[in-house]
Amino acid sequence: MLEAHGSASDEKPSNDTTEAEAGLLAEVDEVLHGERTLWRATERLVGLTAPYVDEVCLGVPLTEGGFNVDIVSRTIVRRAHDALAAITAAVDSPARANARVHLRTMTEDLIFLQWLRSLDEGVAAKFVQINALVEALTAVDTQEKFLPIAYQRLGTDVPNLGFPDVTDTLERAKNDLKELCRGQGWWRNRPPTIRKMAEETDLVQVYDFFYSLSSKAVHSNLHEMGRMVWGTEHTVDISSKPFEDLHPNLAVVYGTWLFHDLLSAVMGLFEPIQRLSSGQAYGVWLALILFRPAHNGRLPLLIHPEELRWRRGSA
Structure with a gap:
């Protein structure tokens, strides 16, 4: 459930706290009375969250398992912050129409993270290790x-690209992954699709809306092409x-929405995210970014009424 997190205290605020609050109010006032309020507010959110993301992602001790579910979870935190930062950069450029392509990463990562954490701990650890190897070796094979x-x-x-022949290693890794999938009863002995992961984690609405929204920006899509064509008869x-x-x-x-949901998903894992x-x-x-537009009835639309303006073709 999307909600703002905050805490109140009965203690008398310190001078530092009072100054911080005054500074925040001044910054909010500046954003509200400037142009492109939502973009400027999201930029502030990216800057605010950066140190906390660094706490989660820098200087992380590696356990004996190496690349594991904990590391994957931290990686997803970093990817989410990178994606929101990329969105704010893109919407301040001539390429602003393509800014939402970054929502695809955030949507898939949210669904994948929730699905991964729903697995038995041992199964999740094994899946991460084997699937990471399969994906890396597949990249080598494709490149070669x-x-x-x-x-x-x-x-x-x-x-000479410097890679050994990975054919046999890749085949063994694929067989190991297939065996793991078979043991879990996954369809066709493969990892579930993102859609299936969404179904198993009660995220179908997230998939239907955000996956559609972001996929339209990356696929060859006739609606996206049609909305670029305007003129007369x-x-x-x-x-x-x-x-x-x-x-x-x-x-x-919607980038902020997904970013918040991703942070909420890992809040119980990482103390810096709880603090943030x-x-x-x-x-x-x-x-400012989410609740204000919602209360004003101005959440962004996937499609607008004026887009349904095509003429019926003659028979």
């Missing part, structure tokens, strides 16, 4: 197949500009 063609097309010799212009004021708000609002989420500043920026 493509780059010789690329060098040939560019008229030059193929350099005789001529049209093809451009991302008709929605250039709407794309940024959609990206930052209970702080006043986090709750204030969250309220």
Whole structure:
């Protein structure tokens, strides 16, 4: 459930606390009375959360298991922060129409994290180890197949990329993964799809809305193409500009939504995230970015009424 986290105290605030609150109020006032409020507020949220994300992700001691569920969870925290930072950078550029592509990463990571944590601890640890190996070796294999063609097309010799032949190792890793999947009764002895993970973790609504929203930005999608075509019965212009004021708000609002949900998912694991989420500043920026548009009936839309303006073709 999406909600702002915060705590109240009966203790008399210190001078430092009073100054911090005054500074926060001044910053909020500046953002509210400036242009592009949601973008500027999200930028502040990215800056506020950066030190806490660093606490979770820097100087992490490795246990005997190495790459494990704990490391994956910390990685997802970093990826979420990187994605929100990338969104704020993209919406401040001519490429603002494509800012929401980063929502795809956040959506999949949220669903995957919740699914991974729902597994038996031993199964989850084994899955992380084996699947990471399969994915890495698959990348090597794919690269070794493509780059010789690329060098040939560019008229030059193929350099030694420094990788051994991974064919046998990859096959063994795939068999190990298949065996693990078979033991869990997963369909076709494969890891579940993101959709299936969403079903198993009660995140179908997240999948249906956010996965659709982000996938439309990365797939060859006729609605996305059609919304770029505007004009008269005789001529049209093809451009991302008709929605250039709407794309940024959609990206930052729903990017913040997913970022908050991801942090909430790991709050019980990492003390810095608990500290961040209970702080006043986090709750204030969250309220400005999410709750304020909601209370004004202005949550961004996937599709707008004016887009349903096509003419019926003649028979």
